[in-house]
Amino acid sequence: MHKQAREAFNNSFTEKGYEEFVESLSSAFPGQLDFRVAETPVFVPKELTEKILRASDEIIETLLSPDFRAKTDRAVPPNQHVPGENAHTSFLAIDYAICRNAAGELVPQLIELQGFPSIFGYQAFLSETFRKFFDVQSNFGYLFGTNSLDEYVSKLKALILGDEQPENVILLEIFPEKQKTRIDFAVTEQMLGVKAICYTKLIREGRQLFYEKDGRKIRVKRIYNRLIFDDLFNYPDLQTSYHFTDEVDVQWVGHPNWFFRISKFAMPFLNGEFVPETRFLSDYQGDFPSDLQNYVLKPLFSFAGSGVQLHLTKADLEAIADPENYILQRKVAYEPVIQAPDGLVKCEIRMMYGWTDSAEKPELLISLSRLSRGEMIGVRYNKDFTWVGGSASFFEH
DSSP: OOHHHHHHHHHHOOHHHHHHHHHHHHHHSTTOOOSOBOSSOEEEOHHHHHHHHHHHHHHHHHHTSTTHHHHTGGGSOGGGOOSOOOSSOSEEEEEEEEEEOTTSOEEEEEEEEESSOOOHHHHHHHHHHHHHHSOOOTTEESOSSOSSHHHHHHHHHHHHTTTSOGGGEEEEESSGGGOTTHHHHHHHHHHHOOEEEEGGGOEEETTEEEEEETTEEEEEOEEEEOOOGGGGGGOTTOOOSOOTTSOOSOEEESOHHHHHHSSGGGGGGOOSTTSOOEEEGGGGTTOOOSOGGGEEEEETTOOTTTTOBSSOOHHHHHTOSOGGGEEEEEOOOOOOOEEETTEEEEEEEEEEEEOOTTOSSOEEEEEEEEEESSSSSSGGGSTTOSSOEEEOEEEEO
């Protein structure tokens, strides 16, 4: 997107260098890298950065509105309501497609938002590694609000550890060793001293939670939650000491209820030039747009892109028995903006925020980007392509 930075990078790029770069990522955390890393980071020019930040500030204003919690109470399924919800989410991720407006300018368009942590550890590690192996100009940076990796790690510690010792804080997942994002768990443990613990390994005694380490039972005082509780329904026969709706004495960093509140469910409450028209399907009361080819249907209570329908008919929509649990969103046209050696590539940028309990609003810390040549951004739409996959973003100062 930034012409000079792109040309400098592409001129210095070699396949051998890329292979050495990926090998460096893999060898630092053996057996943990389980997704494709794109050949290039994204270089974001100042003007586009300013629009992304303005879009995010407008979205955050809605999240800060006094009635937001009341509006989103229905988002939390009654059978997945976790006690001990804090006043606001601890994390915020806002995903933008990079598009072009009628005036020919690059603009962000909101795709999704999440009140859930992203891969904060891995993205810093990835960005630092890009700088080691490739030509990233000095007037581009990947951090916000901090000037160095050490400062960034200090902010993560304050957010995730709070006042607790690292061994009393766990990263919670289900079968973490099988998760695609497990390299982030490994980086997080190296950075913060926080271990990834499987939900099935938690031991409940009254209102207290423990896990075992080296034959010792260690009290869990704080949970850095990476578990989407919806995933537990994929394992109906799990026998566990602790169930996530139990009342226990722990602090949640990333309380599970906020995962539902700040999600696709929140999108109909947002508006602005960077937010595509989004409404609950039930709001149409059967009077659907005539140009359905320009809309995408998304179920509220499914995640990671499952259930999304890109090609719709009126009959499809009329057949839905619970329209209040779907949103209809105007499609956005991703602009192919990343110059690869063999053509142009589309991209999406996720802005990643932390929000300590005492702060008035979330703080932008870092970002990630995803590159695609397929119809959608996900892995299954980009098989057998190069210059696609997960990546870092560097923003012009």
